[in-house]
Amino acid sequence: MEHSILNIIGFISILIILVVVNFILKTKHPIASSIKYLILGPVGLLITNIFSIYTGISCPINTISLGVSALLGIPGIGSLAILNTLFA
Numbered sequence: 324m325e326h327s328i329l330n331i332i333g334f335i336s337i338l339i340i341l342v343v344v345n346f347i348l349k350t351k352h353p354i355a356s357s358i359k360y361l362i363l364g365p366v367g368l369l370i371t372n373i374f375s376i377y378t379g380i381s382c383p384i385n386t387i388s389l390g391v392s393a394l395l396g397i398p399g400i401g402s403l404a405i406l407n408t409l410f411a
Contacts, residue, residue: 338357
């Protein structure tokens with residue numbers, strides 16, 4: 324129960340960070356684009372793990388990797404894959 328509350332607080336803080344960055348960059352719809360990036364990162368991580376059978380590149384799905392992929396998106400997934408390859 325304690326971890327789920329921390330996960331929720333973490334994702335809300337990531338959403339707030341993305342909204343603030345989009346306000347600073349003056350995007351047309353900052354909240355909608357923040358939610359879009361918050362969803363596309365973990366979906367990209369899931370797709371990477373689905374195709375890991377064919378590519379050999381995989382990233383474990385845990386709280387940290389979900390947070391990195393939600394905050395950084397596709398470049399974050401690439402960074403996770405490179406770090407996993409180097410240190411595994």
